[in-house]
Each structure stands twice: as C-alpha cells, then as structure tokens.
Amino acid sequence: MQFTRKDIDALEHLYKINFVNSLSGFKSANLIATKSVKEVTNVAVFSSVVHYGSAPPILGFVLRPTTVRRNTYDNIKETEFYTINHITESMIHEAHHTSAKYPSEISEFDKTALTEVYKNGFHAPFVKESSVQIAMKYVEEYPIKINNTLLILGEIVAVYVDEVLVEKDGFINLSKNETVAINGLDAYVTPANSKRLPYQRPK
C-alpha cells in the first residue's frame, strides 16, 4: 500500500493516529510517576522514553499537547523529580487504565491496582510491580516548534532492578521478565527470542 503525504493528511482522525503512531516501530512501555507539592500522586503510561546518553545517564520523553498529561508535567516542574517504571505483561491492563483522563486531585494509584512505594527518601513514588524502577531528576526541556510537543530530559539518580534480569556485562535482559513493548497507540506486545549480536567491524 502507498500513502502520499496528501493521503495521510486526508485520513479520518482515528485511522490517522492509529496509522502514524505505528510507523516508528515498537515503542518502550513505561509508567511515569510523580507527586505534587500538595502530595497528590500521579502515574501515567508513556511510550516515548528514549536513551540520550550513558555518561551522564540521560533519558528523554515526549509530552504531546493534545493528551492530558499536564499533571505529570506540572509535578515535574514543581518538584524536579519523577520515576520511570517498566511495564510487564501482567501489568498491562492496570497500566493502560492510567491513560484515562482523571482530574489532578485524583491519583491513578487509587484507581488501579498499581502500588506506590517510596525508596531512600526520593520524593516521587515508584511503581512497586515494576521490575525496573528508575529515579529521575529533571534536567532540561525543548519546546518543539513544528507541533508544540515538549521533549523532557532527565538524569538518572538511582536504579532499582530485579537482579535476575542483569547479565554479567551489565545487559538488562528485558525478555526474562515479560517486559512489554507498545505497537501504535494501544497494542501491548511481549518480546521474546532475544538474540545478542557481536560488535561489528568492517568486512
């Protein structure tokens, strides 16, 4: 099938967002959790967490102006702290429910079976059910001109990871614990058949 840009722009709204959201390939599946200065917690599913660097360790994610994720943003800007928590297969229904539009005074932790947990005095809650939990501190943001989205970058402050996942050379084998990926807007998939390939040199 061929779609020119004119075809894409003319697609029906739901068809277009399903289609274009699938085009980047599989996406990471994470819960970002925050707590406001008024102590209200918030947790929401994100599929745009990306690695920006290892030294210093930096992760980025994208906030879309059309989705109601302002609680996450407001809490990060007020407090500087948030957590990124991996989603595994047994968590997908509860994780996906965090995409429902709740008012800011409601915590998604109270509306789902996800459990908030605190570690080492860090301000933001972790998701207890996640086998990889990352404490993050806001670093900088980039307003994207073309469509008013916002790229948020943070540095990793601490990592809590199920030790069964971590191999001898530091590789975290996410298939061992049924960590999921996201396809498009709303499909959750479980990667398997993990093959590590050697470092490549010119032939």
Added chain:
Amino acid sequence: MQFTRKDIDALEHLYKINFVNSLSGFKSANLIATKSVKEVTNVAVFSSVVHYGSAPPILGFVLRPTTVRRNTYDNIKETEFYTINHITESMIHEAHHTSAKYPSEISEFDKTALTEVYKNGFHAPFVKESSVQIAMKYVEEYPIKINNTLLILGEIVAVYVDEVLVEKDGFINLSKNETVAINGLDAYVTPANSKRLPYQRPK
C-alpha cells in the same frame, strides 16, 4: 539490585553502556538510509526513532556524538531527504552489520545483503527488504546541551507498507511480519502476543 548515581558513574565503560542502554525499555529497530550529493548511499541501524505527532506526521531520532553516524547527518543536511525502514527478524544480521564503521565513500548497501530501491523519484534509497518504508524530509534539529547529542525531526513525505500489516482502523500490526525491537545496544527481540486494549475512561 540498587545502583545509586555514584555507582552508575563508576561502572566499567562497557558494563555502563550495556546497562544504561537497557534502561529505557524496548526500542524501535530501524534502518535510516540516505544518499549524498555525490550519489554515495549510506544505511545505518538506529534504535531511537520516536513518534512526535500525527498531524503533521512527525518522527524524531537521536544522533549520538560518540557514534560514527556523521554520514547519515551530513547527507540529511546536504539533501534534506532520508528514509526510515523497519527491520524484521530475517534482516537482523545484515541490519546489525551497518553499525560497523565504514568510511563515507563506502556504501553499506554494498557490504550487506540489504538492497537499495528507489520510488517515485524520491532522492534517498529505501531498503527493499523492509515491510514498512517511510520517505522523510528534514524539518528541524535540536542540539541537546547536557551531552551534545542531536535530536533530528522530520516530516513523513510518503509511506510504503505491506498491506497484510494494516488493519481496518489504520493500526499497523507489526507482530504479523516479525518486526523486531531492540533491547540495549545489541539484542534483537521479536514481539508477539499482541493485545489491543480499549480507549480508557475514568472508572
């Protein structure tokens, strides 16, 4: 296992990059292909392609200063055009080999079994073996202050997709064709067991 930021900064180099590259969760697996003004083609594997918006349709990816991806960048800046091509399971060995450091006068299409193909007069080559091929035009770039990486945004000009993957509502079911995802730096996984969940409203 717990890693404080101090622990992470002190990790041995390879352990650190394996570990931190795994922390974002599963990543998309794409080949970005370009052609220089001197008609030399280039193709390289990227795991950072992210959806930035559907109207207009925008995808972003990250260039790391420490990896030799300057051919991709130089060609995009010179010509404005590139393609993003999904990687499926049968392609992983050839796709991964594009990470070898070849000089700019060598095309990775000549060093791998990947085949370049041209469509509708578009300047950059597509990867024939990919079941999703996306023609892209450069839009803008954001230099990231914290670590000198570069976020490149482009708009989708055209899409060529195997019609067996596209469902009635526009969702591209990437599991149907063994599209892969990347875990960390060098592990390729094949997602399955795709579950689509309904649009969520507050309980």
